[in-house]
Each structure stands twice: as structure tokens, then as C-alpha cells.
Amino acid sequence: MTYKKMRYIGFSLITFVSLVLPWITVDGKHFFLLSFDKKQLQLFFTTFNMSELWPMLFLLIILFLGIFFVTTLGGRVWCGWACPQTIFRTIYRDLLQTKIFGLYKSVDNKQKPIAKGKWIQKILAFLIFNIFAIAAAADLLWYFIPPEDFFVYILDPLENRITFVVWFIFTTLIMASAVFIKENFCTYVCPYVRIQSTMLDNDTVQTIYDPVRGGVIYGSDKQKITGNKDEGECTRCDACVRVCPTHIDIRAGMQLECINCLECSDACEKVMKRLSLPSLVRWTSPNSVQNNEKVKVIRFRTVAYSIAITIALVALLSMSTTKKSMILNINRGTELFHLSKDKANIENTYKFKFENIDSKEHMFYFEVLNPEITIKTPSEPFKLRVGEVKSKVVILSTDINSSLKTQNGKPLPVTIRAFATDSKEKIYIEKEAAFIYPKADSIR
Ligand code: SF4
Ligand code: SF4
Known part of the structure; x- marks a missing residue:
């Protein structure tokens, strides 16, 4: 199965879970609800009032440890596989603009500019995505205003202006990031890209071009080496470059812009298949490429993070289940x-x-x-x-x-x-x- 298919399955599951979760209640309590309206937090189907917000502290600890753990293990895997911005871009650019309205020629070439003219298709793509954005913003709101209240509130807009204002702001932010800011969001706006580089080591799984097999394409001055086409297996077809949503060439080495989407690996796989060779772009660690060894998952940092997350989770769960009413x-x-x-x-x-x-x-x-x-x-x-x-x-x-x-x-x-x-x-x-x-x- 290609990485693209795996990502699409992941996107569908994440979307399904995030849409369904706010509707699931046990004894009227939600899995997660931070209600400013009722001044309470509901977590794991247990209610906490504002004077006992300690679970939020545990949640934040688990969130940060989780980010450290996942990044140490798989680099920017969150960005390419689970981030809402990536999901929105896939829906808007790949599904609506490319597949449905043909504004881009192919999802395999993200470097070509959008088709000139075709204003009706452009407006339709924008309007349809706007409906997605409204639904996504409502879904996000359901973690703060439960759906059972949300649908009552929107029947009375004058009495519930704040709900509408926040809904409008969320929708606008989604539209702005997916339609106008595009992948610049991943490169320049998102703070995660700045901190993640400090968490990577040579055993972190990343999208890596194999220069040993493929040949060195870029010199130490980061300039493309011309000629020497017979030095490695890379055919210099540039399929991996054309498909990249953040417009980089992975053969120049690991770059902050890479969101680990692995579309370049799929593209190279297609090319290499014709030569009966495996892809030159792999999801692996620098050590594994250099020393031709297996990826080291169990190491001091990953074990330490797992233990810390487990302790925080067990503490949170046991405190939640023994909580008074x-x-x-x-x-x-x-x-x-x-x-x-x-x-x-x-x-x-x-x-x-x-x-x-x-x-x-x-x-x-x-x-x-x-x-x-x-x-x-x-x-x-x-x-x-x-x-x-x-x-x-x-x-x-x-x-x-x-x-x-x-x-x-x-x-x-x-x-x-x-x-x-x-x-x-x-x-x-x-x-x-x-x-x-x-x-x-x-x-x-
Ligand atoms: S280099 Fe490859 S994995 Fe990184 S963003 Fe571009 S296509 Fe995705
Ligand atoms: S797709 Fe593979 S073969 Fe083609 S340029 Fe990229 S790394 Fe080389």
C-alpha cells in the first residue's frame, strides 16, 4: 500500500473520530468538554468544576510529553499524517481544485501554478470548501459547547451572539490557512516546526533520500551538481520534487519545510518500480541509512518519554475514576x-x-x-x-x-x-x- 493511501485512511479515521466524539456521552458526560458556559471540564466521562482543574495540568503534561515522544520517534509525522492543516489542504487542493474541478493538472505535480481563468470552477471550489470549513469549525466548537447545546443556541442567534462570533472566527481561520496561507503555514507560521529540530536525533525516523544508492545530487554548498548522471540509481526525473507540497527537493537532505508526507517516496517508488528497484526516498533514520541497520526505536529518550507518559496517564485515570460527585x-x-x-x-x-x-x-x-x-x-x-x-x-x-x-x-x-x-x-x-x-x- 502506498503511503498516500495510508495517509488517506488515517485522515478519514481522524475526521470520523473528531466528528463523533463530541456526541458520545455516558450519563450526560462527554469524553472531553471544556465548557466555559457551565464552568466545568468533562474528561473521560467525569465532570470537574473550575475549582478542580488539575486534570488540565495532567492533560498538558501528557500533550507536551506526547509531542516530544512522537517527534523523537518519527520527526514531523504529526504534520504529514494528522495535522488538520494538512487534511484541509488535501481536501481543498487535491480533492476539490485538482480532482473535481481540474484547476491543477495532477496531484503528482504541485509546482505548476493554478490554471488561468476557470473562474466558475475556482469559485465553486472555494464555496464548497467553505461548507467544509463551517462544519470543521462547528466540530471544533463542540469540544467547548456540546452539540446538544450548540444546536439549541444557533436557533436563537440574537441571544447567542458570542457562539456565532467564535464560529465565524474559527471558520475564517480555517479558510485563511487552507486557501490563502497554504503550506506557508507549515513553514513559517506553525511554531512546532521551530521546536521540533531540537528533538530530532540520528535515530529519528524521517523522510530520507538515500545518497549511497541514488548518488549525491547536491554539493556541500547546497548547489545542485550537474552532470555525473551515471553515478547512482537516481534517474533525475524530478518526480519527487514535482509532487512535494512544500516545494523542496528531499535529495538536498533533511529540511525544516519537510512535513513527512512521504509523497516523494511514493513518487520515487513508481519510478524505481520500472527498474525493479526500491524507492530511493525512504521513511527511515539517518543512522539506518548510513550503517544499513534497522531503525532503533527503543533508546533512552523514547523509553524515558514512554514511562513518563504512562505514569501521567495512570495518575490521571485513577484520579478521574475515584473522583467525587x-x-x-x-x-x-x-x-x-x-x-x-x-x-x-x-x-x-x-x-x-x-x-x-x-x-x-x-x-x-x-x-x-x-x-x-x-x-x-x-x-x-x-x-x-x-x-x-x-x-x-x-x-x-x-x-x-x-x-x-x-x-x-x-x-x-x-x-x-x-x-x-x-x-x-x-x-x-x-x-x-x-x-x-x-x-x-x-x-x-
Ligand atoms: S520532501 Fe517529501 S515528505 Fe517532505 S514535504 Fe516534500 S514530499 Fe513530503
Ligand atoms: S523520484 Fe527518485 S529517481 Fe526521480 S529524481 Fe527523485 S529520487 Fe531520483
């Missing part, structure tokens, strides 16, 4: 303790802050696990909507004769168990607080 914060009142009006009870006042971070609304209440302590107020469960925060003044009470002597001014550790009344075993949280007793002789 409610939050409770307890603060004491200003008074240490007070006596009830009939002087029969010692009372402590607290402020309990409850937050429902589950995906459904629930009735909440709490109990005190110390048998000698009772709840004076609040006396009834209360409702919390999804994401709602409610503060409650709580008065705990105990009989003045129960433990006054034994405690005698010492605070008693009490355990509070707050829970959703309809899901007591699943949605609960336990917190410690202190119940302050007065000194026994101060009461007499």
Missing part, C-alpha cells in the same frame, strides 16, 4: 461555642458550602457520625441543581451533660458525612470538623 467545604463560625437558650445543650456553628458537580440535580443532606452530636439546623434536605453551590449555616448540638466532663475544653473531632439523598451510597463525601466544648467549671 460533590464538594463540601466546612468553615467554623466566629464563636467557639454557645449554650442553647434553655442551657441544656452546647452548640457549635459552622458554614457548610455544598457543590453539586454531578451531571444531575439531587437533594442533599448530611449526618454526623458521632452519636453524641445532633444536627439542630438545617432540619431538611435541600435541592442543588447541576453545578450549583449553596452555603448553609449549620448548628451542631450536644447535651451539656454528655461529654462535658471528659472533653473539658478539649475539641471533639467529628465526622460529617454529606450525601445525595437519592444516591446515598454513590454520591457522598466525608469531612472532619472540630466540636468545641467549654471547660466544665466555666459552665457551673
